[in-house]
Amino acid sequence: MSRTNLALAEETVSLLTPDLLGRFAPTPYKVYLKTSSGLLALMETNDCMLISQARLAGCRLVRGGSTLPFRWRLLRDWKRPAHPIGAITSLRSNNCFHVSLGCGTSFSVDSEFKEAFGFLGLEVTQAVMVRHIFPLLSSLSLCASYPLNLASPAMENRT
């Protein structure tokens, strides 16, 4: 793979094709976190409130170490109107866990690349992040290869 090719792919920017999928949304906030179960994660986000919410969910801010962190790229979908949060629907593919909370809020955890990508609608409140999404993200990131019943106990039976 040549450097020229790499540059071309990234720099094929066009006014005709805006970033409809939000692929290239900037994530200016980057922090290292250690989850309550000891997982080191590098959280990249465009919503600084997620940092304090991660701490409320039991994560500690730490310095990056020599261990390769699990990358969490979490994008708040500022432009999309809020929708009611739907039921959590999950899917498992070869190397990924996928979770949807209804229209536009979804995330995936890729065990092979040690990455998690998420889009969070405006309807996803601090309480939902702290009680549901961060615990689930931590569980899935830590146990990405476990086959069954990975949802955190905190998710069960809540309305």
Add this chain to the structure above:
Amino acid sequence: MIVRNNFAEPQLEHEAVLSIAGKNFGLRTNSDVLSVLLTRAYPREGFLGSASDVIFDVRVDNATEKCELPTPCFRGTEHLVFATFGSRTFFTFDLLRNYVAGVVPSDRTHDRAFWQRVIIPIVIGVLGSSVGIAPLHCACLVRKSEGIMISGLSGAGKSTLSVALAQCGFNLLSDDWTYVTQLSSGLTAFGLSVPVKLLPDATQFFPDLNHFSPTSSLNGELAYEVNASEAFHVGQATTCTPRRFFLLQRSSEPVSLFRPLSSRDVSNWLEQSAERLPRRLIAAHNRRRTIIHEIAKLQSFVFETGLSPHDSAQAIKDFCESH
């Protein structure tokens, strides 16, 4: 908050190979009804090999109840793309592993239009570049076994011109998105037999539309979405070999002009019109670019017109016959 399942996946015991736009899709699903529906809609082509280019897993969730299909929301980052339709229909696309996984409510298993008009075009549009299919924002029509591709800005009039060309003797392959791949036989364009989409003001040129009602399309736009052969009694095609490329431009003058268009300009236009891909998908980017370079070798012209769709169509027909 309701948790529908905890990754306890049901067995996807029904397997089939589908042929879509010249590629093999390995379908795995827990629904025999869906397997039959998709196998009939996309029967396996003999010329394709046995290996699947894409794995397509669909889990039918019997617990979900009926609902209207909401407007989809698409998001993506790096190699993953998500498509959510409310809380009951959810698809993810892995562009590095050529893998699609989805969950749908059981009432969608019988809904042929949902699969043919919505899901399959989305799958090809999102994943195409990764498997050597270039999804191009072009209309495509066929006459005497030769395909013409018509590109242009949104609103330039590709769809109205396409229907007028179809009424003028061309077979309609696509009015909006054409999927081009390089087969051993050469450059090949595919359509997915989706309805043509015409804005409400098209009734002035196509009075037959008055028999239909405009509906809200996937992007929320009010439009007529009609089966061209039913609405206009025109011929349709599903595949062709492209021979000419036209870049449609509107003119304020009541004239039509053809100007040669260089290969470089065609390449630049199509590259700029295509979806921007992240660095991780450089292989997909290069596959798409290779196809675009092949298209750029076609006879290419700017077609500038201020005429009605039917007069413009006649101008293209005359031009093709004289060149």
